[in-house]
Amino acid sequence: MIVWVNMNIFDGIQLPKIIYETESKFNGKVQVWEVGKTRKIKVDKIDQSISHTSPSANRLVWGKVIEVLEENAPDFKNILLLGLGGGTMAHLISEKFNAPNMVSVEIDPVMVDIAKNYFDLDSIPNHRVIIDDALRVVIEPEEFDLKPEFFNVCIVDIFQGEKYPDLGKSGNFITSVKKMVRPGGLLIFNRIYLDHHQDDVNIFIEYLGDFLQNVTCLVVAGYTNSDNVLIYGKV
Numbered sequence: 747m748i749v750w751v752n753m754n755i756f757d758g759i760q761l762p763k764i765i766y767e768t769e770s771k772f773n774g775k776v777q778v779w780e781v782g783k784t785r786k787i788k789v790d791k792i793d794q795s796i797s798h799t800s801p802s803a804n805r806l807v808w809g810k811v812i813e814v815l816e817e818n819a820p821d822f823k824n825i826l827l828l829g830l831g832g833g834t835m836a837h838l839i840s841e842k843f844n845a846p847n848m849v850s851v852e853i854d855p856v857m858v859d860i861a862k863n864y865f866d867l868d869s870i871p872n873h874r875v876i877i878d879d880a881l882r883v884v885i886e887p888e889e890f891d892l893k894p895e896f897f898n899v900c901i902v903d904i905f906q907g908e909k910y911p912d913l914g915k916s917g918n919f920i921t922s923v924k925k926m927v928r929p930g931g932l933l934i935f936n937r938i939y940l941d942h943h944q945d946d947v948n949i950f951i952e953y954l955g956d957f958l959q960n961v962t963c964l965v966v967a968g969y970t971n972s973d974n975v976l977i978y979g980k981v
Contacts, residue, residue: 795832
């Protein structure tokens with residue numbers, strides 16, 4: 747007797763689905779996608795964050811930041827994150843470096859709510875979140891109970907979709923960010939490095955040479971058309 751078994755080639759394949767969607771004053775349409783156990787935040791079709799438990803997190807830009815920290819500032823105690831998103835970076839840093847003191851600044855309360863509701867933000871120990879403009883925070887740190895030269899490391903990861911805000915390229919902003927970091931500390935900028943961004947980013951890299959010592963660049967391959975470049979140097 748011959749038994750025929752009906753099989754669909756898509757059996758067992760989990761397709762991505764949108765589990766949350768909203769509008770943000772700062773980021774426009776924000777979506778949370780889920781496939782299997784992995785979640786992503788998408789803004790303008792650009793991945794802003796990914797579940798810190800996803801294997802991809804360590805392979806993509808977030809994991810490469812961890813490698814830069816391990817090589818250039820392995821013993822840091824205090825870190826300032828300008829730009830929170832879903833908290834991928836904060837989670838990975840907390841896990842890799844034994845829960846250091848972290849302060850994250852995020853201008854978009856919608857992102858903070860998503861990070862709490864879909865990415866376990868509140869589970870990160872020793873982590874304070876400030877909802878405000880990064881420029882205001884670094885220019886007036888005392889208003890937020892922060893002290894200049896308190897942090898060993900600062901990571902600047904401010905995006906609206908794939909757009910990098912103009913404030914992030916201003917000398918006033920960079921100088922103010924530097925003042926938050928101790929002499930000899932590490933300052934890291936994350937920039938999207940798509941073809942139509944490269945001229946602007948290359949100018950930015952040269953410009954940073956006026957502010958930081960030993961400026962280094964690391965291009966990080968992402969998914970199709972989503973490369974990043976990490977630009978870092980010592981204060």
